[in-house]
Amino acid sequence: MASPFFARLSGNSVMGSGIRSFASPVRTTSLPQASFAKGASGRSGFHASSRRLDFKTVEQAKSRYRSGPFSWKSGLLFLASGVGLMIYFRNEKARMERRRVAEMSKGVGRPKVGGPLNLLDHNGKDRKDEEWRGKHMLVYFGFTHCPDICPEELDKMASIIDLVKKEHGDVMNPLFITCDPARDTPPVMKEYLAEFHPDLIGLTGTYDQIKQTCKSYRVYFSTPPEIKPGQDYLVDHSIYFYLMDPEGDFVEALGRQHTPGQAAKIIGDHIKDWKVAAKKA
Structure with missing residues (x-):
């Protein structure tokens, strides 16, 4: 006698000349279907229905991961x-x-450097240091009969004046104070300074006035007190540019080792510092 299971199987699977399907006891999972399409060239191409990758080429993908977070x-x-x-x-x-x-x-x-000034300028006018408050002062001591050092330093001073003026404007008074008051009268100084820079202010005075001014600035002064007409003599003096702030206080001394550019840079930095401090005050 045939088993009922085989009987059912036989009855469901065969009918007439065709085979009938029966339900499978096993569940299956559908996979993404791929389709073929014919392109313009007549050749079939494969189009995946899955999500497209962000990278167009393999090299671009490698490059992204190779670069890291930086x-x-x-x-x-x-x-x-x-x-x-x-x-x-x-x-x-x-x-x-x-x-x-x-x-x-x-x-x-x-020792304090600097002090009151009460001298004659190269135009014969009485000048006091209070007139130059509000601007920095660049002070140099020399004399018009100086054979070499003073002309070199005044040429340097002229370059410094131009560099500072170009960068910061009219913020500095350049003063040339003589160490030889007997020969450096206002007309002599006016003619002498005209060869260097129009902004230079020449200052002279009596022997005692100049001696006291040199002492205030700690400048070496060796001019003889009494000079006969036509007498020749040597004058020794310190070779520094003295930078004074807008209140008349000493800031820094610039020597021969400084080039015009270096000196102008130092002066310009002090000018900037002064402006910053003035804004905070």
Whole structure:
């Protein structure tokens, strides 16, 4: 006798000349279907229905993963930030050093450089230091009969004046004070200074006035007190440019080792510092 299971199987699977399907006890999962389409060239092409990849080529995909979280742009930004910080701290250090030098010149127990001026200018007009308040002063001591050093330093002073004026405007009074009052009269000084720079202000006075002024600025002064007409003599003096702030206080002395560009840079930095301090006050 045939088993009922085989009987059912036989009855469901065969009918007439065709085979009938029966339900499978196993569940299947549908996979994405692929379709073929004929392109313009007549050749079949494969189109996947799955999600397209973001990368067009394999090399682009590799490049993205090879670069990591940092790019060349972020590297340049990091480098630029580092350089900017380095420049800032270097400038700040230089500013603090200039401030320290300026404060040292005003320190207790140190000899003061500078003092009141009451002299004649190269036009024969009485001038006092109060007239130049509000601007920096660049003071140089010399004499018109100086054979070599004074002309060189006055040429240098003229270059400094132009450089500072170009960068910061009319913010400085350049003064030339003679160490030889017997020969350096106002007309002599006017003719002499005209060869160097129109902004230079020549100052002269009596022997005692010049001696006291040189003493105030700590300038070596060796001019003889009594000179006979036509007498020839030598004059020794210190070779420095004295920078004074707009209140008449000494800031810094610039020597022969400074080029015009270096001196102008130092003066310009002090001018900037003064403006910053004035805004904060």
